[in-house]
Amino acid sequence: MDRLVLGKRLRHFRTEAGLTLEQLGNQVGVVASQLSLIENGKREPKLTFIQAIARALDIDPGELLNTEAPDRRSELEIELERAQSTPGYEQLNLPRIKSPRSLNDDTLESLIGLHRELARRTRAAATTSEEARRANTSIRMKMQELDNYLPDIEQIATELMQRIGHTVGAVTHRDVAILAEILGFTLIFVDDLPQNTRSITDLENGRIYLPPTSIPGGHGLRSLALQAMAHRVLGHSEPRSYAQFLEQRLQINYFAAACLLPEERAVEYLQQAKRDRNLAIEDLRDAFGVTHEAAAHRFTNLATRHLDLRVHHYRTDGAGTLVRGYENDGLPFPMDEGGAIEGELLCAKWGGRTAFNRQNRTSEFYQFTDTPNGTFWTSVQTGDAELGPFAIACGVRFDDARWFRGRDTHVRKRSTCPDESCCRSAAPALRERWEGKAWPSARMHQHVLSPLPTGTFPGVDDTSMYEFLSKHAPEV
Incomplete structure (x- = not known):
């Protein structure tokens, strides 16, 4: 039960009944100080005691257990109490303000308004790109x-x-x-x-x-x-x-x-494909009429639980930057010191990048990649979207490739990333020829200087949303 709301409702009905704390305490067999602790939300009474109080006040016990504040004043008092109990407020080392009846409603509204703004600014400050990562x-x-x-x-x-x-x-x-x-x-x-x-x-x-x-x-x-x-x-x-x-x-x-790929039917389909040694993301995609990325992601939901396969899945943009990824098979994603992978540059030897080197990108691309964590097989589908080309990759460790179509590929690359000599350093001859003799004009990624979207629903302008709803709402 919500002790603050219960306390306010108890005080509300006690006051309506014209009883003091002492008078009500005498009727239920407790001292006034115990009732005061309950009314102030500092003690949670047992259900039997709530029933005794309800009988004394001639109300249904459900009235005390209702989760809504009994009136606007109580609602304000509860919000102030909760605001002053947050870790952020306690760190300020400011005194807690009580809300006696002598504190008028306007003052209470102002205090709560300040707390709301403090909370909003705290959330906005915390919503940095680092926090999001x-x-x-x-x-x-x-x-x-x-x-x-x-x-x-x-x-x-x-x-x-x-x-x-x-x-x-x-x-x-x-x-x-x-x-x-x-x-x-x-x-x-x-x-x-x-x-x-x-x-x-x-x-x-x-x-x-x-x-x-x-x-x-x-x-x-x-x-x-x-x-x-x-x-x-x-x-x-x-x-x-x-x-x-x-x-x-x-x-x-x-x-x-x-919903689009129901568990029972999707698992039945995938288990049969595994028995046939013919697992393929493109087949799952076509069988259920979804996008390739949806099929790949759904495959990762079901593969470990139902197929006993540990897998990896990721999406990159045309430059090889990781947009999102998941693995439980040990694929060594590049990551920053905090463990974040979004925005990191994928090794140029991985399938999510080499797939762009083909002339014909309409078909599925398969590749084995040797890494410091072992050898992995990956299936890659490339495509084009509004923001440019992208690649969707899904794969498994070497031993599990035997269950997939495309396991007979002869494409195999060796990646030693994060070793700089793998793909991040130019060949010595190229470096010697051009170092200090070139000055590129770098393309600025749009997200570099953009603040992270803030607000209740990040990135959404409330005014535009409310105007849209008013325009389309049915007439009353």
């Missing part, structure tokens, strides 16, 4: 421990897909629309979504606004709709930190993938 690294390490498998979300997705009667074939747009209806939503396609939003959910009117066509970069409309629904299905609240925002993004992406 730390949060992302923490999530990646957590998923590595879990073998990239979240059973609770798998169960929720399975039950929902059974509920709409989906059994075979790719999940259709109609299937997604039916699921939305069951969850109390209507899907509406518009061409004026605010910038930096992939969808907007009107919680008041039960509407999910989506773009009329797929957003560049592989985000299909079915996936976008499922991700939007996932916030309600998974019980998300507004993120209070960038780390929580990233965690929620991971969960909604996982939920969408678990």
Whole structure:
């Protein structure tokens, strides 16, 4: 139970009954000081004692256990108490302000407003690129421990897909629309979504606004709709930190993938392909009608748990910069001192970079790579998006390549990174010929000087979102 709310509700009903602490204490057999501790949220009473108090006040015990503050004044007092209990406030070594009745509501509102602004600025200061990298690294390490498998979300997705009667074939747009209806939503396609939003959910009117066509970069409309629904299905609240925002993004992406590639059918399909020694990400992609990246990522969710395979998966841009990655097979990703891999340059000998050297990039590319951590087999698919070319890689250790199509490739590279002589240092003859005789004009990456998006929903302008909702909301 919430001790602060319980205390405020007790004081509210005691005052309404016209009883002092002493009078109520006499009726329930305790001293006034014990009741005072409960009213101030410093002690949690037993359920039997709450029932005794309710009888004395002639109310239902549920009235005391209600999770809402009894009135606006109590709501303000609770928020002030919580604000002064945060580690950030305690580090300031400032005195705690009590909220007696002599403290008027305007003063209380002002104090709370200052605390809210202090909290906002603290969050904004913490939301640096370094903090984001730390949060992302923490999530990646957590998923590595879990073998990239979240059973609770798998169960929720399975039950929902059974509920709409989906059994075979790719999940259709109609299937997604039916699921939305069951969850109390209507899907509406518009061409004026605010910038930096992939969808907007009107919680008041039960509407999910989506773009009329797929957003560049592989985000299909079915996936976008499922991700939007996932916030309600998974019980998300507004993120209070960038780390929580990233965690929620991971969960909604996982939920969408678990719906589009249901666990039971996907596992059955993959197990048969393994028995045939013909595992292929492109086949999984085509069988369930999803993007190549979605299929590769979903494969990592299921491979260790159901196929006894440890795997790696990553995405790079055309320059070989890591955008995201996962491994539990020991692939030695490049990383900074904090363990972050995003933004790090991939070894030029790895498949995620050598795949760009082909003239024909439409087919799957396969490669064995010798590394300081052993030899790995990787399947790579390249493509082009709005921000330029990219590569999607997925693979396993050498011994497990026998289960995959493409294991007979003759392409094999040797990587000794992070040894500088591997691919980061020019050949001696080239260095001698050109060192000190060239001056390039470097292309500035857009993200270098951009602040990390802040706000409740990072990168989203609240004003644009609210104006959009007002424009499209049904007339009352």
